[in-house]
Amino acid sequence: MSSQVTGLTTGSGGTVKDQEIAAEQRYVDIAYARLEEMRADAQAMIREGYRQSLAGTKGSLVDRDAMVHQAALRARALDIADDGLVFGRLDLARADHDPAEHASGEVRYIGRVGVRTSEHDSLVIDWRAPAAEDFYRATPEDPRGVVRRRVLHSRGHTVVDLEDDLLDPDAADGMTVVGDGAFLASLARTREGAMRDIVATIQREQDEVIRAPADGTILVRGAPGTGKTAVALHRVAYLLFRHRRRFGSRGVLVIGPNRRFTAYIERVLPSLGEGSATLRSLGDLVDGVTATVHDAPRLARLKGADEMAAVLRRAVTDHAPGAPDELRVVFKGVVVTLDRARLDRVRNEVHRRSRGSVNAARGRAAELLLDALWERFTDVGGQEAAEAAEGAEAGLWNAILAADGLAALDDPLDQASGRENGSGRENGSGDPKRTRFETRVREQRAFTDFLVAWWPIRRPLDVLRSLGDPSRLRRAAGRDLDRAGLDALAASWKGENAPLSYQDVALLDEIDALLGSPPRPSRRKPAPADDDPFVVDGVNILTGEDVVDDTWEPEMQELTTSIERLERSRRVDDGVVEERPEYAHIVVDEAQDLSPMQWRMLGRRGRQASWTIVEDPAQSAWEDLDAARQAMEVALGGERPASRSRGRGRGRRGRGGAARKPAPARVRHEYELTTNYRNSTEIAAVSARVLAVALPEARPARAVRTSGIEPVARVVPEPGLPAAAREAAEELLGQVEGTIGVIVPLSLDQSGAQASLFDEPVTAWTASDRDRLAESLPDRVQVLDVLEAKGLEFDAAVIVAPETVAAQSPRGLRVLYVAVSRATQRLTVLTADPDWRDRLFED
Numbered sequence: 001m002s003s004q005v006t007g008l009t010t011g012s013g014g015t016v017k018d019q020e021i022a023a024e025q026r027y028v029d030i031a032y033a034r035l036e037e038m039r040a041d042a043q044a045m046i047r048e049g050y051r052q053s054l055a056g057t058k059g060s061l062v063d064r065d066a067m068v069h070q071a072a073l074r075a076r077a078l079d080i081a082d083d084g085l086v087f088g089r090l091d092l093a094r095a096d097h098d099p100a101e102h103a104s105g106e107v108r109y110i111g112r113v114g115v116r117t118s119e120h121d122s123l124v125i126d127w128r129a130p131a132a133e134d135f136y137r138a139t140p141e142d143p144r145g146v147v148r149r150r151v152l153h154s155r156g157h158t159v160v161d162l163e164d165d166l167l168d169p170d171a172a173d174g175m176t177v178v179g180d181g182a183f184l185a186s187l188a189r190t191r192e193g194a195m196r197d198i199v200a201t202i203q204r205e206q207d208e209v210i211r212a213p214a215d216g217t218i219l220v221r222g223a224p225g226t227g228k229t230a231v232a233l234h235r236v237a238y239l240l241f242r243h244r245r246r247f248g249s250r251g252v253l254v255i256g257p258n259r260r261f262t263a264y265i266e267r268v269l270p271s272l273g274e275g276s277a278t279l280r281s282l283g284d285l286v287d288g289v290t291a292t293v294h295d296a297p298r299l300a301r302l303k304g305a306d307e308m309a310a311v312l313r314r315a316v317t318d319h320a321p322g323a324p325d326e327l328r329v330v331f332k333g334v335v336v337t338l339d340r341a342r343l344d345r346v347r348n349e350v351h352r353r354s355r356g357s358v359n360a361a362r363g364r365a366a367e368l369l370l371d372a373l374w375e376r377f378t379d380v381g382g383q384e385a386a387e388a389a390e391g392a393e394a395g396l397w398n399a400i401l402a403a404d405g406l407a408a409l410d411d412p413l414d415q416a417s418g419r420e421n422g423s424g425r426e427n428g429s430g431d432p433k434r435t436r437f438e439t440r441v442r443e444q445r446a447f448t449d450f451l452v453a454w455w456p457i458r459r460p461l462d463v464l465r466s467l468g469d470p471s472r473l474r475r476a477a478g479r480d481l482d483r484a485g486l487d488a489l490a491a492s493w494k495g496e497n498a499p500l501s502y503q504d505v506a507l508l509d510e511i512d513a514l515l516g517s518p519p520r521p522s523r524r525k526p527a528p529a530d531d532d533p534f535v536v537d538g539v540n541i542l543t544g545e546d547v548v549d550d551t552w553e554p555e556m557q558e559l560t561t562s563i564e565r566l567e568r569s570r571r572v573d574d575g576v577v578e579e580r581p582e583y584a585h586i587v588v589d590e591a592q593d594l595s596p597m598q599w600r601m602l603g604r605r606g607r608q609a610s611w612t613i614v615e616d617p618a619q620s621a622w623e624d625l626d627a628a629r630q631a632m633e634v635a636l637g638g639e640r641p642a643s644r645s646r647g648r649g650r651g652r653r654g655r656g657g658a659a660r661k662p663a664p665a666r667v668r669h670e671y672e673l674t675t676n677y678r679n680s681t682e683i684a685a686v687s688a689r690v691l692a693v694a695l696p697e698a699r700p701a702r703a704v705r706t707s708g709i710e711p712v713a714r715v716v717p718e719p720g721l722p723a724a725a726r727e728a729a730e731e732l733l734g735q736v737e738g739t740i741g742v743i744v745p746l747s748l749d750q751s752g753a754q755a756s757l758f759d760e761p762v763t764a765w766t767a768s769d770r771d772r773l774a775e776s777l778p779d780r781v782q783v784l785d786v787l788e789a790k791g792l793e794f795d796a797a798v799i800v801a802p803e804t805v806a807a808q809s810p811r812g813l814r815v816l817y818v819a820v821s822r823a824t825q826r827l828t829v830l831t832a833d834p835d836w837r838d839r840l841f842e843d
């Protein structure tokens with residue numbers, strides 16, 4: 001028999017629950033005392049590391065670094081554990097349980113880090129260790145040897161509440177069971193603006209995802225509020241704990257939809273003691289650029305489509321803006337010219353042969369230009385003319401020398417060809433006249449200046465901006481874009497200061513991959529080469545190497561090759577070209593919104609990675625989900641069915657991709673989360689109605705918490721919506737303690753070239769509407785548009801003009817579904833259309 005207690009008073013003072021709390025407090029105090037000793041040990045180890053460095057040998061410095069690094073990591077993890085160190089207790093059944101005896105089997109305490117006594121006995125088990133798994137997995141149907149599971153709620157070092165689950169009543173002889181729904185109560189807690197870890201209350205289906213196999217791909221689906229983000233972050237902490245060597249060294253990347261979202265989740269991993277994962281949004285994944293705007297859905301669809309890859313491929317092979325369209329050199333008095341058509345042929349040939357990095361192909365461009373010049377030189381009879389001029393010149397000199405009684409000159413051009421043998425390009429022709437020609441041409445400033453201007457080292461942003469010119473974009477587009485698309489795209493990229501959108505960032509990454517690294521400078525500086533014609537102001541324009549000597553004037557360096565320098569300074573640190581980072585594991589949150597181009601961007605960072613993909617297709621703002629799926633498959637590098645599925649996982653065969661050679665097949669496991677921990681049942685009912693219209697076949701998640709507070713709907717004439725939104729926010733400020741989100745429709749640019757994308761004008765909210773609304777509201781109220789609200793949650797939400805949100809794009813209803821599922825406690829909907837009130841609020 002066990003005794004279920006919620007607040008009974010005992011004779012010895014306090015409730016039974018108080019006594020249980022006091023007993024747990026004694027244990028927790030012991031754990032904290034030991035934690036303090038471990039922290040002191042870690043500090044001592046850091047000091048010892050520094051002391052060793054005084055020994056002064058190289059080996060001791062390496063040892064010191066390793067020791068200090070390890071000790072510092074340990075110290076940080078221990079510091080973090082200081083808050084709520086112990087949060088769980090498992091009472092296990094005795095293996096030889098005799099029903100006649102009192103059950104007192106093994107007791108395990110679960111916490112944020114593992115704590116052992118100085119004799120190495122376990123005091124607290126790290127939540128990620130195998131021995132902690134039962135804490136999250138045991139259920140009454142499958143108790144896994146657990147009789148009672150206890151969750152300890154603490155404030156700092158003090159235990160303030162307990163909650164028990166009795167999992168095996170037959171084995172719980174005499175065991176006290178306390179609790180009054182503290183878990184559910186914790187779900188209703190105030191949201192303060194940043195997501196918190198859920199380590200003490202991870203549920204079984206969530207734990208299966210967190211501890212899923214580390215290889216291959218994990219695909220996690222679930223409706224809003226089912227904990228997908230929370231689970232993905234806890235999985236990162238788990239992977240880094242269990243496979244530190246593998247994931248710690250090459251790194252884990254967590255990708256979220258926007259910067260607001262990454263700011264919202266950024267505290268979770270550090271609170272779990274993991275500071276090493278890289279957290280980025282789709283808008284700041286590429287170094288040096290930051291997206292500040294979302295494109296209107298139709299523009300986003302154009303930019304994100306797979307076809308853009310071909311458009312950009314053609315764009316980087318076009319001549320750079322301002323590239324000269326004539327090359328003119330002089331050899332032996334003969335003027336040799338390459339006109340625009342000939343230059344274009346050379347350009348095409350360079351691209352055909354160099355397949356890959358455009359920026360690194362300048363050397364090849366120089367070679368093919370020389371070939372074309374020689375061809376042209378011979379075509380125009382230049383050889384004969386040069387020989388005649390040469391003969392006349394030599395004759396003149398010899399006549400002068402003979403008059404002075406001196407011997408005749410050797411052929412000066414033969415001397416030049418002798419020099420050529422040692423230093424120049426081997427053109428393979430074996431023709432000394434041609435070799436001589438090339439040597440002379442390469443020495444000409446006209447040629448090297450032309451080369452730098454005609455084949456500049458290009459930056460991705462310059463290429464994108466150049467497509468703001470409609471004629472240039474039309475050349476690049478071929479048949480891949482129609483007229484309306486062309487105009488809208490060009491308008492969005494035009495001008496130095498046009499803001500960069502989230503989709504633009506993926507395009508910049510694509511261009512970066514096409515341009516490739518600029519030529520790599522060598523670590524060793526070569527000697528200054530005064531006689532090297534490809535050295536222009538201290539830089540070899542073919543290789544990008546610095547060939548400056550100590551006497552070089554820095555100002556002079558800046559004069560001629562500043563583009564190269566700028567580009568290299570972006571990437572080069574201490575002589576090492578910084579390549580695009582690749583990760584061992586990539587977590588993609590809100591994956592349903594990624595465009596094909598964004599998948600390509602991620603794929604380049606995870607060629608060898610395993611993946612955790614988290615998504616809810618019902619929340620997708622992206623129109624062409626099939627194309628996005630295919631791009632995802634390519635990014636993931638080919639799949640094969642799971643050899644062994646765990647939990648609810650199911651294996652599935654993917655469709656490798658054509659754009660990249662498929663990587664070795666990888667295992668995939670799919671999971672579904674089914675419980676909504678965010679919304680009250682009342683709010684969940686509203687979002688279920690939107691889902692039923694948006695995607696009738698989809699199933700809403702089961703909400704578990706009833707608040708007794710019904711959502712509110714108000715019908716307001718359209719011009720009055722901003723004022724009504726403000727009023728609603730002010731009202732909610734008095735009703736909830738935490739955050740309030742006022743979620744408004746998108747601000748769509750339907751002017752100028754972008755107007756052609758809209759069949760008919762759609763109501764939009766302007767930036768000034770938003771600003772006016774946000775004016776003088778306190779910080780805990782955020783005014784944001786529906787796309788910015790992705791992944792976030794608030795104590796209360798005001799949804800403004802659902803009818804407009806629904807009409808703004810073909811996926812408008814799904815976007816509205818996102819908006820109405822953000823609130824934990826209170827929801828107010830303001831609409832100008834009474835039908836919409838009925839749709840959302842009447843059964």
Ligand SMILES: Nc1ncnc2c1ncn2[C@@H]1O[C@H](COP(=O)(O)OP(=O)(O)OP(=O)(O)O)[C@@H](O)[C@H]1O
Binds near residue numbers: 201223224225228792
């Ligand atoms: N096991 C749990 N214990 C306590 N809180 C939980 C648990 N699981 C999820 N939550 C809470 O539920 C809320 C929703 O979680 P989360 O944001 O991860 O959901 P989501 O599925 O990613 O939602 P969306 O699809 O809307 O982005 C968060 O406040 C999270 O802390």
